[in-house]
Amino acid sequence: MKVILVRDTALFKVNSADANRTLGLMKGLKSLNLEVESHFLGINPQQLDEATKAEFGTAHYYSAPFKFLAKLGFLNSYLFPFLYSGLFAKRLIKKSGQEPVIFWIQDSLLGFKVGKRLKKSSRKGLVFLEMSEFPDFHREHNLSFRVRLLKEWKLKEYLKHTIDILDGIALMTRTLVQNFKNPNNLPVLHLPMTVDIERFSQKVDSEKQEQYLAYIGLLGNHKDGIDVLLKAFKAISEEFPEVKLKIAGPRHEDSPKHEVLLQSLDLKDQVQFIGELDKTQIPSFLLKAKVLLLPRPASRQAQGGFPTKLGEYLATAKPVCATTVGEIPDYLSDGETVIFAEPGNAESFASAMRRALSNPEEAEKIGANGRKVAEKEFNASIQAEKLKNYFEQLLEKNKYD
Secondary structure, rough: OOOEEEEEEOOOOOOOOOHHHHHHHHHHHHOOOOOEEEEEEOOOOOOOOHHHHHHOEEEEEEOHHHHHHHOOOOHHHHHHHHHHHHHHHHHHHHHHHOOOEEEEEOOOHHHHHHHHHHHHHHHOOEEEEEEOOOHHHHHHOOOHHHHHHHHHHHHHHHHHHHHHHOOOOOOOHHHHHHOOOOOOOOOOEEEOOOOOOHHHOOOOOOOOOOEEEEEEEOOOHHHHHHHHHHHHHHHHHOOOOOOEEEEEOOOOOOOOHHHHHHHHOOOOOOOEEEOOOOOOOHHHHHHHEEEEEEOOOOHHHHHOOOOHHHHHHHOOOOOOOEOOOOOOOHHEOOOEEEEEEEEOHHHHHHHHHHHHHOHHHHHHHHHHHHHHHHHHEHHHHHHHHHHHHHHHHHHHHHHOO
């Protein structure tokens, strides 16, 4: 059996939930002696360093004329799937050989187009998709017209075509599994959030531990509650004047609002927006922090998904303050493995941070217990073995050996 991962960009060069989760599973499958390949469209291999390339096993790169496409602006998002999906699929089929293969497509418009072509042309290829949130979650966001148009197009492609060509699907949460419309009786795998525990096992000199609380991820208010985080930190800033708040992540459309809020809260000297970190910098950033923060508000996205960053937080053995959204309370207990707060409530989140900072010994125990949960429930090695068994069942069901 061969597993071919199909991606349309240099996904693993950036730090994203999809990238980190997929990479952990890929490494796990490789450790189980599966033949694994990664195929990237629109990527120049010179953009990746040798260490990064090595993580992909056998990797293939297909460049696209981005200089030409860049001039088309937003039209690039529409034209790219049509211009390259057919050619890309032909190359993938040629590379797959004669043995049974699992084509692991991306949850994207291009991924759906490529998957449809693969299903039509490949005799021994099974198409597999992994999803981590409701496909229509974008409808609760205040998006621009053109972004909403693209998201709706992707949703339509998924509902009308992609479900019909899939041979298997993995869903991150039980909520997604329960709400999955399955007209073709697909075998569905519940594959919880996955984290590469080894990435966060390095030792940090306790003498060099800095006095800061940390958040990492997207900087939106609707998805991750950055506005609530800033207000909560203001409530404890005078009690713990030596402690700073460091927020890592790419600039967001809500960033101007955060700048105004920082000004009104008079927190400019205590809060640092440090920008997006390279994935090699993330473990150190988290391990040096006193407390890790996840102020996610309640939403459809939170209900169906599960934050990958939470798995990374827990893997550090640092105390974590999080909100009781989605399925997080199914895995964690307040005061034992996490310090919980009410979603969307700045006072409640401030209280959680205060508990962590005021009781360092208790917080240390909570962090250590949280690490145990990550090792048991979200370990990439365990999830990869589950995924391997699922792939074998797919091949058996389709009479491939």
